[in-house]
Amino acid sequence: MPSEKIHVRTTVNGEATDFLCEANQSLLEVLRDVLYMTGTKEGCNDGNCGACTVNLDGRIVDSCLVLGVEAQGATIETIEGVATPEGLHPIQQAFLENAALQCGICTPGFIVASKALLEREPNPSEHRIRHWLAGNLCRCTGYDKIVRAVVDAAGHMGGKS
Amino acid sequence: MTTVEDRNYKVIGTRPIRHDGADKVTGRAIYGIDYHMTGELWGKILRSPHAHANIVKIDTSKAEALPGVRAVITGRDLPVAADMEVDDGETSINTMHLSNNVMAHRKALYRGHAVAAVAADNQHIAEDAVNLIEVEYEVLPPVLNGREAMKADAPLVHPEQTTKSMAFRFDPGTDTGEKSNIAGRTEMRLGDIDEGFKQADVIVERVFNTNWVHQGYIEAQNATVLWNNDDSIQVWNSSQGTFNQRQLMAEILKHPVSKIRITPQEIGGGFGGKIPVYLEVPAAVLSKKSGRPVKMMMSRAEVFEGTGPASGSETVCKMGATKDGKIVAAYAELVFEAGAFPGSAVGAGAQGMFTTYNIENILIHAYDVVVNKPKSAAYRSPGTPQTCFAAESVVDELAEKVGIDPLEFRIMNAAKEGDRRADGVAHPVMGNLECMVQLKESNHYKSDLGGPNRGRGIASGYWGNAGMPASCAVSVNPDGTVSLAEGSPDIGGSRVSLAMMTAEAFGIPAEDVIPIIKDTDSIGYNGLTAGSSTTLRNGVAIAQVAKQAIDLMKARAARLWETEVDNVDFADGVFFSKAESELKLTFKELAGKLMETGGPISTAASVAPRGAGPSFSTHMVDVEVDPETGKVDILRYTAAQDVGVAIHPDYVEGQVQGGAVQGIGWALNEEYFYDDSGRMMNSSYLDYRMPTSLDLPEIDAILVQVPNPDHPFGVRGVAEISIVPPLGALANAIKAAVGVRMQELPMAPYKIVKALWDKEAESNGAG
């Protein structure tokens, strides 16, 4: 029994965005398969890899563990909203300069999560970065260069956030 | 032998930003499942809940009746594939087995084995439909352990299977005619093993076990397939080799290879696991049946249960040394669980096992055994982490027995150029000893452990690396840039490495090369992004296409300068006349004059290089063990690796670090935890426990550069070896920290506590 579609109003990356979804669709599925915003990735669909990390009303969450309908009235930021017409965000630039990605499938999740950290705590310790990012799995890099990239970005953003 | 410094590279060895970087940090890069087509359906697989069962009957009528369902298929919808051995790059598989693996024909051979598939309007309907398929099984007793499976009275996974006996790794072998779960038996023999042990003053013999582990790539297997009305098949997916997958699909579907086109999308990790085909085949058949493109993606549980992990193993390892520290004999018996079909990496494991050392007497017996678990696939240096874990543990004990520092002991016995491997082949130029020596000179080695319950472990490793064919094409653009068409999916930054070699050859900046990865109809054959071979083999092709293009451009310069082509030379990005020194054109200047001198220039080449250049590496790790809980904390980690020439040092370090961390996961926590019925109990990331950022320190990578003399840019494979040493290094570190020798992976906390209890009971008993 295909259930009725629900009209959901949100703000995505600063733009008023409406969509129709069924109650059993996750926010991740809505972003990817309804809005075709495929930058947010699926790695596990059960909250364990962080590839689907988005910012929901100011907090990072795993979008696979949020229903699309729950986002009614919410403000959502995804990887697609991180760069501006002026250029890449310092964290994106730092990921490139530090070779903090290999396959890159985990990268959107790491960038959205790191951005939330640096906006909150401009100068986190290496340990704090590792702690904050423990909900994001990367199987390629061994995390070394990711942590360096975040330290580096914090240096570049110094004061701005 | 030329060093890297002698080579005076301008681009190689620098760290430019990768060409696909902006796409990948903004979320714009299109990975396999991100590719969309109008009219696409979602497919889903029904998988066997039993590890071993005859499929008596499948009733799909209820699923077919569900609104929104467009096609349902079972094994009967696949042609019967030929019984033929194909090398899929790192391990081998028989095409009939491969066909049976993507969709069970009469028998389910492991829990998670695909039994039927559905295509529907969306993934939720497909999921519901799959649950409506009724399958009647006749459940058979499963065989779940390699040793048990070898016994004469074990249930047979394939009742008709007989054992093939091989005298060396790639021997076609002779059929023994014995019905058995042992699919293959290989022997490797060097010198005289009995004589060797006679010379030994100390001998250590132990048995080691490792559990199944998964590559753990974050992107699940996926495919979007269209079987068109003209019977051409188009595939958009992420794999480690489009041409290999095209071939495998052609064999299974009995379809002309030229009627299958695979367009590689970005790939989210593979590590060997994305060499085989899985979803591509059912998606193709569903597409044919429904007349629509079909999209499929595995859930994480399906990835664990339905793809190819690395084999569990048992290794009996016995080694002997003289009292002054020379290893004189090494014996091993290896039992690898291949999974439901033959073809584990046991041969590679045998070949890699003692190869770091110069040992004159070696005997290895290797068994490839089928069990009711998923068909194993390649995983980074396939087979070798398991066997080197055993060898490196025993080597450490030998060193202890003869009273020599473990690193010193390894240095004393290190294999060098000209020494023979177990299979008799002599080593080429390589940097085995150099890794050990540089580690000895590191600050890490000189540092103190600084606390109780801490220990330092060292282990070495070898991986042979692969060659494989490659094809590339370049075209010179009027603005002096070069477009590079290649056919190897980029998993870890190969675009930038290939672009850098191209730039080096043309004397232009790396940014002026535009690397593009093509589909199977747009470029010549390419091997796998596997076997650490991508940069190596494409480098050979690039050297060739660049030379061809430069030769053509020399002719253009000659025309402009109205001289003989022999008078024109090219160096450091400049064409010049040997006759008149004032006649010069930079690459860019000449590129701008191609149209007026005879038209555009593009060249292509296909190569099949030999001389991959082996990899050697030695790792050192400091740990602290909590004796009350058994938890192992990694305090410091350094990996030294011979990388030939590091084209882009950042991405080479990344390979070293990433492999080391996978090895750490394998050593400490990762495993397939099976119940007695053959059901994997921990098929989620939560319970499979791969390392998180908080479980690790920095991983220091020491890049030792001993150029590969057989390669135009000195490249040797760098991607796989780093997973080999961590297992032994951690076992040795734990032994040093709390005095227990762990012989079973993973060295989970509860096992360490148990070992400590046993040790205490033993010393109480003895005292």
Next chain:
Amino acid sequence: MRPIEYVAPTTVDEAVAALAEKGDAARPLAGGTDILVQLRGGRRAVDRIVDVKRIPELNELSYDAQAGLRVGAAVPCHRIYEDEAIAAVYPGLMDVATLIGGIQIQGRASLGGNLCNAAPSGDSIPALIAHNAVAEVAGPGGKRDVPVEDFCTAPGRTVLGPGEFLVALRMPTPPASFGASYLRFIPRNEMDIAVAGAGASVVMDGNTVTACRVALASVAPTPVLAEEAGAALVGKEPTDDALAQAAEAARAAAKPISDMRGTAEYRTHLVGVLTTRALRNAIQRAKEA
């Protein structure tokens, strides 16, 4: 996931009605970090999801020295640990709010959901018990209070009847010289399920323990209050011997099973280790309080 109906009531009464109407086929949704995983994995099937996050009482987080602490059932972990006043007074709660999942999970996961999910490994439950928490339940028959130690009845099962749901968790203001701690053992450092966990709280008079509670996770079908373990310390100075007795009593209260997360023998051993460590931690905090 099967098709579901989603409702988001804004009052307690509406929620009770929405739940009661469907009986077992309806379930509340708080942070979703358990329920969505279970629905997707086919481990639970429901027809209706009742999102309780739009009910003001369930989002309330308030503390005053008189009334104590009130944590609305849907309040996510991060709100608890970001409230410095609460974190200082309820250190055991602080411990669990920061260790459930990772940062993303803590952005959504609630203590109410952790309790109602009733997993043997639910980390917050021993800490709530250590803090003498009471569950405030609303249902068709009105409101009732249930001590947290009596809330879970079996794996995945609670005392909640048809139409009932959790509104809030209440904890009294701790007396002077109070300390609490929750420790668990996991093989990784984050993102893992407890192999065993121990929560402890103490009230000290000088160097004498005057009250003590110990509760355990992952070693029985439900998290358990180990009364004897607490009793073993009351009236005593926390010497190594006394702590060892408490740990022994905790081990006796553990009835673990062997599974992929650890053998029964190892879990029982861990109960002793963790109880001792949690007690030491709680005592240290009591002295600093």
